[in-house]
Amino acid sequence: MRKIVLAGVLTAFALFAAACGATSGASDDGSDTQEQEKVTVSHELGETDVPENPDDVVVFDYGILDTMDKLGIEPAGVPKGSIPSYLEKYESDAYTNVGSLKEPDFDELARIDPDLIIISGRQSSLYDQLEEIAPTVYLGVDTTRYMDSFKENMSKIGTIFDKQDEVDQELQNIEQSLVDLKDKSSSSVENSLIILANDDKISAYGPSSRFGLIHDVFGVPPVDEGIDASTHGMNVSFEYVVEQDPEMLYVVDRSAVVGGETSAKQLVENELVEKTTAYQNDNIVYLNPDYWYLSGGGLISVQEMINEISKSLE
Incomplete structure (x- = not known):
């Protein structure tokens, strides 16, 4: 009789252990097989x-x-x-x-x-x-709707990695910096031009372009509303820069991050550009290509891009 009772207890225990194993997702070799959410x-x-x-x-x-x-x-x-x-x-x-x-x-x-x-x-x-x-x-990042696209991407990162609270806090900080920048840009300069320097060539960027958030989001007025919206910019000459005569000239130095041979300063500050209002008022700003050319659309880079433009308007 004792043997029968003991056998029954052992059987019940085995069934219970098996059920627990099934619940936890444990496999025969002891590994966890529970499917990831x-x-x-x-x-x-x-x-x-x-x-x-x-x-x-x-x-x-x-x-x-x-x-x-x-x-x-x-x-x-x-x-x-x-x-x-x-x-x-x-x-x-x-x-x-x-x-x-x-x-x-x-x-x-x-x-x-x-x-x-x-x-x-x-x-x-x-x-x-x-x-x-x-x-x-x-x-x-969709440059035609830069900040909305950026925020959507950040929200997706927050969702994937369960970091939504941290993302929300960082976006709030960026939004406050953006409000402060817009206060400056509304009264600091009349117009500006953005160019990309690439060895011996330059291209211009306007609203809705790769660097167009300077105009579209940061509120710095463009000197030329007719620049083609493009990832690669509109090929221009230095005669064009003189003709537009921007009050502020923003320069992104591609050569600095792709191993080019000529620095943007060497290329840009020539006899023609010396005639512009931007040069004469010491308003040529060399933007950090790490943020602007290589890594735009990040929590760090967007904050630093705001900081750079804000500083340029002081």
Whole structure:
């Protein structure tokens, strides 16, 4: 009789243990097989189911990398070819090099087997190929609606990594800085011109362009409303700059971040430009290309872009 009772107790215990194992998701080898929660992220290239708080993340956009850095989120892999100097810690061997911004290393990506890949404009044509490796989300900034697009991207990062409160606080700080900047820009200068210096060439940017937030969002008036809205800008000459005669001239030095041979200052401050109001009033401002050319659209870079323009108007 004792044996029968003992057998019954052992059977009940075994059933209970099995039930507990099923609830916790434990497998035969003791590993946790519980499926990770997912969030659905809508973006310009589609709708992607992403693991919540993904562990291994590859980032192909330096603005998103700067946002993750601000929020304390570690990536697994980044393209190391042109990392902004303020994010130079990601050049270390602790982070896998996944190629360049335009040419991902697909073999390295397959080896990492990431939980999530984040891309922007330079990789958009490769979206389908990247999706075959891991869930891929496009978080490029739409320059025609810069701040709304930026905030939407930040909200998506907050949702994916469960950092919404931190994101909201950072956005509030940026919004307050923006209010202060607009107060200055409404009365500081009559007009301005933005140019990109690239070795021996310059191109101009106006409203709704890559750097158009200076006009559209920050409130600094453009000297020329007719500049073509473009990622690459409108090719212009220094005669054009003299003809427009801007009161403020903003310069983004591409050569400084892509290994060019000529500095923007050497190129821009020539005999023609010396005739402009901007030069004569010492109002030529060389913007930091790390923020403006390499990593716009991040929590750090957007704040620094606001700070630079605000300082220029003092």
